[in-house]
Amino acid sequence: MSPRATDTSDDSSGPTVKRRRNSDLTRHNILEVATEEFADKGFAGARIDEIAERTHTTKRMLYYYFTDKEGLYKAVLERSYLRIRERERDVDVEGLGPVEAIRAIASLTFDHHEENPDFIRLVSTENILRGEHISTSEALSNLGNPAAELLSNILERGQADGVFRTDVDALDVHMTISSFCVFRLSNRYTFEALFGRDLTDPEHRERLRSMLGDMIIAYLTSPSR
Numbered sequence: 001m002s003p004r005a006t007d008t009s010d011d012s013s014g015p016t017v018k019r020r021r022n023s024d025l026t027r028h029n030i031l032e033v034a035t036e037e038f039a040d041k042g043f044a045g046a047r048i049d050e051i052a053e054r055t056h057t058t059k060r061m062l063y064y065y066f067t068d069k070e071g072l073y074k075a076v077l078e079r080s081y082l083r084i085r086e087r088e089r090d091v092d093v094e095g096l097g098p099v100e101a102i103r104a105i106a107s108l109t110f111d112h113h114e115e116n117p118d119f120i121r122l123v124s125t126e127n128i129l130r131g132e133h134i135s136t137s138e139a140l141s142n143l144g145n146p147a148a149e150l151l152s153n154i155l156e157r158g159q160a161d162g163v164f165r166t167d168v169d170a171l172d173v174h175m176t177i178s179s180f181c182v183f184r185l186s187n188r189y190t191f192e193a194l195f196g197r198d199l200t201d202p203e204h205r206e207r208l209r210s211m212l213g214d215m216i217i218a219y220l221t222s223p224s225r
Contacts, residue, residue, distance in 0.1 A: 027065050029055050035076050039118035042125045043073055043133070070133060077126065078139040080119045084112050085146050093150065098158030102220065103213040105151065106177050110209050113181040114200070120185045147174055158220065165224040173216060180212050 033054045037046040048069055052059050066072040087108055093101040113120060126134050134140055151170040158164030184199045192198045199208070 026055070026057065026061070030057065030062060030065060030072070031076060031079055034072050035080065035118050035122070038073055038076055038125065039121040043069075043129060046073075048072070074133050074137050074139075077122060077134055078137060080116070080122055081140055081143050083116070084109070084119070085143060087112055088147060088150055093154055098154050098161060098163055099217055099221075101154045102151075102158075102173075102216055105154070106213045106216055107209060109177050109181050110212055113185055114205075117185055120182055123182070124186055155220070164220045165222060167224045168220060173220070176216060176219075177212065180215075184208065 030051065034046070034051050037051050037054075041047075046069075048059050048062055051072075052062055062072060066075055088105065091101075091104050091108055093104065096104060126132075148170050151173050155164055155168055155170055155173070159166050159168075188199045197204070
């Protein structure tokens with residue numbers, strides 16, 4: 001009896017799969033290095049040649065994946081914003097009361113920004129450029145909606161329970177949380193030069209992290225005007 005033919009159509013180690021994995025890895029490495037370059041040197045200062053050298057690729061390869069320098073920069077921005085949205089989605093806010101859910105979102109933002117200082121620098125760079133690139137990104141055009149909707153749902157639950165004031169805007173809450181977390185990192189050097197305190201010193205971390213949640217909850221539970 002002749003041996004049965006081996007079906008290789010679903011072979012996870014086949015050449016097509018390996019090429020795809022190599023392609024994904026190359027793209028990932030380029031984005032990792034490009035994030036550092038754009039965060040450190042800004043859009044104008046970052047050099048494609050430097051990114052290609054650090055990733056052991058070529059300018060041609062970078063342009064194959066991202067078209068041009070602006071395309072690469074947009075991809076870096078998109079990935080950076082997507083990461084925090086993904087972390088927000090991972091929080092089980094439905095399993096928490098409204099107060100605990102707000103504290104969880106505030107703490108998550110605090111931790112994310114601390115762990116991703118490049119994100120802060122990228123956002124600062126894009127604001128210096130007056131949102132020139134983010135405003136033309138299709139991927140980011142609606143990315144703010146999930147954050148606003150998440151907070152809106154928590155606020156509505158708190159209002160229905162009679163815990164939160166009724167004249168609250170979800171974007172105001174989002175702005176306040178983000179402002180605290182961004183300032184702590186973006187202004188750490190000037191703040192330390194002026195006041196002699198490093199806002200990122202571990203000595204202050206838990207106090208500031210708790211303070212953020214306390215301030216937001218204090219506002220949300222205060223009487224409506």
